Amino acid sequence: MVKSKFAISVHILSLLSLSESEWLSSDIIAGSLNTNPALVRKELAALKEAGLVEGKEGKNGGSRLTKSPNNIYLSDVFQIVKENHIFGFSPNLPNPDCPVGRDINGALEGLFDEIDQAVFEKLKHTTLAQFSAQFVS
Amino acid sequence: MVKSKFAISVHILSLLSLSESEWLSSDIIAGSLNTNPALVRKELAALKEAGLVEGKEGKNGGSRLTKSPNNIYLSDVFQIVKENHIFGFSPNLPNPDCPVGRDINGALEGLFDEIDQAVFEKLKHTTLAQFSAQFVS
DNA sequence: CCAAACTGTAACAATTTTAATAACAATAAA
DNA sequence: TTTATTGTTATTAAAATTGTTACAGTTTGG
Numbered sequence: 016m017v018k019s020k021f022a023i024s025v026h027i028l029s030l031l032s033l034s035e036s037e038w039l040s041s042d043i044i045a046g047s048l049n050t051n052p053a054l055v056r057k058e059l060a061a062l063k064e065a066g067l068v069e070g071k072e073g074k075n076g077g078s079r080l081t082k083s084p085n086n087i088y089l090s091d092v093f094q095i096v097k098e099n100h101i102f103g104f105s106p107n108l109p110n111p112d113c114p115v116g117r118d119i120n121g122a123l124e125g126l127f128d129e130i131d132q133a134v135f136e137k138l139k140h141t142t143l144a145q146f147s148a149q150f151v152s
Numbered sequence: 153m154v155k156s157k158f159a160i161s162v163h164i165l166s167l168l169s170l171s172e173s174e175w176l177s178s179d180i181i182a183g184s185l186n187t188n189p190a191l192v193r194k195e196l197a198a199l200k201e202a203g204l205v206e207g208k209e210g211k212n213g214g215s216r217l218t219k220s221p222n223n224i225y226l227s228d229v230f231q232i233v234k235e236n237h238i239f240g241f242s243p244n245l246p247n248p249d250c251p252v253g254r255d256i257n258g259a260l261e262g263l264f265d266e267i268d269q270a271v272f273e274k275l276k277h278t279t280l281a282q283f284s285a286q287f288v289s
Numbered sequence: 290c291c292a293a294a295c296t297g298t299a300a301c302a303a304t305t306t307t308a309a310t311a312a313c314a315a316t317a318a319a
Numbered sequence: 320t321t322t323a324t325t326g327t328t329a330t331t332a333a334a335a336t337t338g339t340t341a342c343a344g345t346t347t348g349g
Contacts, residue, residue: 017307018240022260026242029252040324047253049244051309056326073317074323089263101238101271103155105163105185106305106337113184115166115287122286123159126226126278130271134238137270141263149259150252154336177295188338193297210346211294243308243334 020096023048023058028092029147031068032084038077065095084144090135092143100127101134157233160185160195165229166284168205169221175214202232221281227272229280237264238271 030044041052041059048055059078062068067087070078080087104123109116164181178189178196185192196215199205204224207215217224241260246253 019242019307021239022242022256025260026246026252026256029256030250033252038324042324047247047250048242049247049253050242052324053310053312053327054308060326070325071317072315072325074321075318076316076324078325101155102158105156105159105187107186109163110184110186113167114289115163115170115284116184116186118287119159119163119166122283123162126283130274133270133274134267137267146259146263147252150255152251156336175295179295189296190298190340191338197297207296208346209296209344211292212347213295213345215296 017096017098020058021092024062024092024096025089025143025146027055027058027062028067028080028084028087028143029150031078031080032087032143032147033150034079036079038071038075038079040077043077061095065091067091067095084147085142087143088139089141089143089146090138093135093138097131101131102127154233154235157195158229161199161229161233162226162280162283164192164195164199165204165217165221165224165280166287168215168217169224169280169284170287171216173216175208175212175216177214181215198232202228204228204232221284222279224280225276226278226280226283227275230272230275234268237261238268239264 026048027044030047031039041055044059045052045055059068059070063070063078066081068078069081070076102123104120109119111117163185167181167184168176178192181196182189182192196205196207200207200215203218205215206218207213239260241257246256248254
């Protein structure tokens with residue numbers, strides 16, 4: 016996973032969650048994240064592909080949630096931004112003539128699956144609504 | 153955390169675990185990892201600082217475990233290689249004039265602590281001895 | 290005592306990954 | 320029919336990671 020994608024996606028979703036059915040432009044979102052609108056649109060593309068967000072083109076267009084933040088779990092976000100295991104393998108192929116080198120990646124694969132699963136379960140306990148409630152004073 | 157450090161450290165520790173009180177040179181270890189001895193020594197430095205491994209300089213020197221692999225947990229390794237949260241923050245400082253931007257990093261900090269903790273607990277269930285037992289045929 | 294085999298460490302180069310920027314066709318609203 | 324906006328691609332810039340080289344210091348064995 017690209018480490019900061021989770022943070023960026025949760026930030027975007029929190030804004031959408033609090034804007035209640037209004038179309039938010041990538042420009043406004045980028046202003047809150049202090050980054051570039053094109054980058055925001057790239058992140059939004061993943062959220063749209065996963066069906067959490069819908070977009071509207073043209074003037075006064077933007078993005079909004081497709082469902083209640085009560086029905087969106089942070090584990091959903093994790094699943095969307097997760098491309099690989101949380102932990103990474105060594106960049107080089109280990110030596111196949113060594114008993115450890117031969118099997119280490121297989122052994123790690125199993126362990127990494129369990130770690131990913133533990134994180135998933137943890138995030139399953141929090142909804143987007145619960146998370147974004149922290150931002151209303 | 154630098155993603156692959158965990159994998160590399162576990163690989164090194166598995167080799168040390170199986171070599172039973174023999175001094176293993178960084179050259180041998182690098183051969184199994186298929187990487188550079190200096191890089192291995194850098195990883196070893198962290199494991200030594202943490203007290204899991206001891207080094208012997210000079211001819212016929214090398215590294216070995218300071219205690220039984222039955223008393224080393226994968227969570228120990230995690231703690232050593234973990235420099236930051238598993239998940240990262242957005243690279244830019246969010247906009248402090250936005251309710252979400254103002255508090256998002258604080259909110260994520262709490263969440264990220266919980267995630268790290270969940271991974272730690274998971275890894276606490278496995279010893280180095282259990283893990284490296286997979287490599288003896 | 291000397292040569293050889295190591296560690297430990299620092300500095301630097303190369304590579305890879307990530308983020309930022311720019312550009313533009315397509316679309317919809319006013 | 321002008322303006323604001325998405326969606327998308329390409330490109331550049333920046334940052335992070337990994338690899339390499341070098342060498343002083345240490346220990347062993349002849």
